[in-house]
Structure formats: C-alpha cells, structure tokens
Amino acid sequence: MDDYPAIHTPGRMAPIPSRTAQVEPLDDELDGQLEDTAGIHPGVDQIRDGIRLLALDRLTADQTQTILSTIAGADANILTTLGLLVQRLTNPAQNPALSHLAEDTAKDVRVLGERFAYDLAExxxxxxxxxxAGLIDGI
Structure with a gap:
C-alpha cells in the first residue's frame, strides 16, 4: 500500500500511484497472445515488440492519453491502419502471393478483407x- 498514498476527500479515499511505483508485468492473457504470435514474420515481431514496450514502459499521463488516441481513438489510428493492411494483404491485385487463387475465391478473399477493414474503421x-483519453486530460 506504500506505493499508493491516499488523497483525502470528504467521505472517500482514492489511491494514487506514486511516481516511483513499479509497472506491473504483463498479465498472462496479453503475454500469451504476444508469445503465440512470435516468429511469424519480422514485421509481426516488430509490432509485438512495440506492444510489449507500450505495455511495460513507465508512461506519463500525457503519453498514455496520446497513445490511447493513436491506437484506437483518433480519426487516423493504428486499428484502422491494421484494417487497411488486412485489406491490402487480401487483395490479389496488391498481394502477388494470392495470384494462384481461382477468380471467385480471390474475389471472396478480397471482399472479406475489405469488410474487416470497414468494420475496424466504422x-x-x-x-x-x-x-x-479525455478523462485522463480532465476534459
């Protein structure tokens, strides 16, 4: 409890982490997801490394707010970017690895990628x- 000095307000106490509080290790679910995606491709490993860094770094409130917006809150965000990547990877015109697919299958794969990108964006x-992020900033 030493890491969480209390702020005294009428009728309640709210714990506030001190500036020297340890960042908690990854929980089993997030750590497991990161481990399950290891070694698939160097690009995926870089994404994993970035997620691990964000999860374990001692962030300021301002950094936390900005990262939350960048990952999924702003008009331009990482989730939308990942959706567009899936859309590109499922498009035989943009991914030569899919050139062997039958025309109907290629169309179905492309449409599914487009739907995924749309769902993430919209x-x-x-x-x-x-x-x-607004609550962190006090908006």
Missing amino acids: LAPGEHTTEA
Missing part, C-alpha cells in the same frame, strides 16, 4: 478510448 469502439 464499427470499432474508438469512442471508448477517446473518452478515456
């Missing part, structure tokens, strides 16, 4: 991260 709950 249906992702970015308002939650935007609201969280």
Whole structure:
C-alpha cells in the first residue's frame, strides 16, 4: 500500500500511484497472445515488440492519453491502419502471393478483407478510448 498514498476527500479515499511505483508485468492473457504470435514474420515481431514496450514502459499521463488516441481513438489510428493492411494483404491485385487463387475465391478473399477493414474503421469502439483519453486530460 506504500506505493499508493491516499488523497483525502470528504467521505472517500482514492489511491494514487506514486511516481516511483513499479509497472506491473504483463498479465498472462496479453503475454500469451504476444508469445503465440512470435516468429511469424519480422514485421509481426516488430509490432509485438512495440506492444510489449507500450505495455511495460513507465508512461506519463500525457503519453498514455496520446497513445490511447493513436491506437484506437483518433480519426487516423493504428486499428484502422491494421484494417487497411488486412485489406491490402487480401487483395490479389496488391498481394502477388494470392495470384494462384481461382477468380471467385480471390474475389471472396478480397471482399472479406475489405469488410474487416470497414468494420475496424466504422464499427470499432474508438469512442471508448477517446473518452478515456479525455478523462485522463480532465476534459
């Protein structure tokens, strides 16, 4: 409890982490996801390394707010970017590895990639991260 000095407000106490509090290790679920995606491709390994760094780095409140917006809250964000990557990878015109697919299969693969990108861009709950970032900033 030493890492969480209390702020005294009428009727309640709220723990505030001290500036020297340790960053918690990764939980089993996030760590497992990162481990399960190891070694697939150097680009995926870089993404994994970035996620691990963000999860374990001692961030400021301002950095946390900005990262939340960048990952999923702003108009231009990482989730939308990943959706566009999936759209590109599933498009035989942009990914020569799919050139062997039958025309109907190629079209189905492309459409599924487009739907995934659309779902991430339009249906992702970015308002939650935007609201969280606003609360951190006191907006």
